[in-house]
Amino acid sequence: MAAAGIAVLGLLRPTSSPAIAEEGPAARLKVVVVIFDGLRPDYITAARMPVLHAFGQRGVVSSAHHSLFPTVTRVNASALVTGASPGRHGILDNVIYLPRVDAERALNTGDGGVMAHADSVLGGSLLSVPTLPALLRARDRRMIVASAGSSGSAYLLAGAGQATTLNAELTLPGSLEGMTRAVLGDPPADASPNLGLNARAVDALLRIGVDSLDTDVAFLWLSDPDHTAHAAGIGSTLADSSIRAADREFGRLLDGLRGRGLGAGVDVFVVSDHGFSTHAGRDAPITSVLARFKDRVTTAGSAVYIRRGGDTTRAAVVRALLAAPAVGAVFTRAPATGGTDGHGIESGSLSFESIGWDHARAGDVLFSANWSHGRNAAGFAGQTDQAGVAGHGTTSPHDISATLVAAGPHVRVGVRSAVPSSNADIAPTLLRLLGIAPAPSMTGRALLELLRDGPEPRSVRVQRDSVVADASKSTPHATGYRTTLYRSRVNGTRYVDSTRTIRATRTAPARR
Numbered sequence: 321m322a323a324a325g326i327a328v329l330g331l332l333r334p335t336s337s338p339a340i341a342e343e344g345p346a347a348r349l350k351v352v353v354v355i356f357d358g359l360r361p362d363y364i365t366a367a368r369m370p371v372l373h374a375f376g377q378r379g380v381v382s383s384a385h386h387s388l389f390p391t392v393t394r395v396n397a398s399a400l401v402t403g404a405s406p407g408r409h410g411i412l413d414n415v416i417y418l419p420r421v422d423a424e425r426a427l428n429t430g431d432g433g434v435m436a437h438a439d440s441v442l443g444g445s446l447l448s449v450p451t452l453p454a455l456l457r458a459r460d461r462r463m464i465v466a467s468a469g470s471s472g473s474a475y476l477l478a479g480a481g482q483a484t485t486l487n488a489e490l491t492l493p494g495s496l497e498g499m500t501r502a503v504l505g506d507p508p509a510d511a512s513p514n515l516g517l518n519a520r521a522v523d524a525l526l527r528i529g530v531d532s533l534d535t536d537v538a539f540l541w542l543s544d545p546d547h548t549a550h551a552a553g554i555g556s557t558l559a560d561s562s563i564r565a566a567d568r569e570f571g572r573l574l575d576g577l578r579g580r581g582l583g584a585g586v587d588v589f590v591v592s593d594h595g596f597s598t599h600a601g602r603d604a605p606i607t608s609v610l611a612r613f614k615d616r617v618t619t620a621g622s623a624v625y626i627r628r629g630g631d632t633t634r635a636a637v638v639r640a641l642l643a644a645p646a647v648g649a650v651f652t653r654a655p656a657t658g659g660t661d662g663h664g665i666e667s668g669s670l671s672f673e674s675i676g677w678d679h680a681r682a683g684d685v686l687f688s689a690n691w692s693h694g695r696n697a698a699g700f701a702g703q704t705d706q707a708g709v710a711g712h713g714t715t716s717p718h719d720i721s722a723t724l725v726a727a728g729p730h731v732r733v734g735v736r737s738a739v740p741s742s743n744a745d746i747a748p749t750l751l752r753l754l755g756i757a758p759a760p761s762m763t764g765r766a767l768l769e770l771l772r773d774g775p776e777p778r779s780v781r782v783q784r785d786s787v788v789a790d791a792s793k794s795t796p797h798a799t800g801y802r803t804t805l806y807r808s809r810v811n812g813t814r815y816v817d818s819t820r821t822i823r824a825t826r827t828a829p830a831r832r
Contacts, residue, residue, distance in 0.1 A: 351728075
């Protein structure tokens with residue numbers, strides 16, 4: 321839905337009109353966050369991404385940055401703008417079930433109009449914690465989002481419409497629509513590689529966000545390589561060309577900042593929302609496993625909501641998932657008598673709490689597709705038992721492993737950090753740079769070890785633990801199912817590193 325259509329419905333949350341700068345390029349711009357959708361860290365080489373690779377050489381490169389699970393776009397866009405896990409911010413997958421909004425079907429979070437409507441019905445609590453633009457506005461600071469992604473991801477990245485938003489299908493506030501058209505022209509068509517829309521997003525940030533608006537924090541979303549790799553595959557010529565083109569757009573951004581006298585005074589953080597895997601789809605699709613319960617459940621992405629049958633249906637769904645080779649980790653709520661040992665209420669399941677998914681609107685069962693370290697024809701490791709060509713969304717380390725590169729006046733120089741971090745840590749880090757206290761709802765932490773006045777990364781203590789969910793003995797239908805959840809912890813902040821599932825099929829005892 322176009323932005324104009326959304327505005328006519330009156331569903332957008334109030335957004336104050338941004339002030340027009342009177343002194344040329346906004347010297348108040350302090351931080352820029354660039355999101356490359358689906359950029360695996362191993363894509364960043366001197367040959368493939370010379371601009372980003374060189375940028376990392378003069379700043380900090382993380383080898384342990386995490387996407388939050390489910391490792392999908394809108395979960396992580398929401399984490400970036402709230403500094404919180406999905407168990408806090410409430411966007412639980414790319415498709416979410418909100419019965420107060422629509423009791424019959426799950427909602428596509430990629431549609432900005434649908435998200436604006438949901439936010440209106442929910443009384444402004446679509447994102448159920450304070451957002452970065454709201455915290456900034458309380459201190460007379462302003463944020464802009466320039467996005468080549470979907471209108472839904474732009475809306476969520478803008479704190480559910482609380483920041484100035486420049487997207488091909490969504491302009492906020494609506495009063496900027498005329499100015500945007502005059503400066504940028506009509507949006508180009510969506511394409512793979514998404515050359516036109518990525519270039520338009522860079523132009524929007526520079527020519528409107530910097531040149532004409534008072535902006536303190538800017539977010540730029542480039543839709544490649546994800547946009548192209550889903551259909552073309554990891555390592556394909558087309559996907560590789562999309563990465564190179566996105567790198568050139570990043571170079572245009574840096575050149576544009578330097579040309580406006582902002583090169584030395586702005587901290588730039590580059591992240592990706594998730595990694596990427598080749599889809600093998602060797603086993604029966606998970607959809608066929610869940611189809612037998614279609615009269616009793618609603619599915620929303622990787623979540624299952626029980627409509628009829630209560631605990632009996634939940635137990636049956638979990639048993640079916642545990643028995644399906646295409647399924648990896650399975651999660652349920654912790655027992656009411658609980659504890660925090662990481663186990664779910666159903667045998668063989670891990671708890672929602674163990675992965676930060678324990679929101680009031682969470683489903684009854686959550687699952688991940690199974691995965692392996694297998695390599696595709698182009699030599700890239702990471703395969704999942706999902707249908708299609710390539711994608712993400714699982715607890716595979718290849719989906720969880722995300723990009724974090726930073727450089728700027730407050731960032732260390734020439735450092736490689738192996739300290740775990742996640743997309744929920746970006747907002748607290750930006751607030752730290754701006755001298756603003758984080759919200760109590762933030763589960764992320766300020767990444768002090770990346771900053772010049774913080775501890776050296778090698779001095780930061782990292783704790784690691786694991787939780788084992790074993791149904792090999794108690795659940796006959798689970799064919800020897802056993803899953804291990806691997807986690808890291810830094811100063812009380814927990815990270816999901818991966819899960820690993822094995823099945824040891826039983827054989828009948830030999831006759832004597």
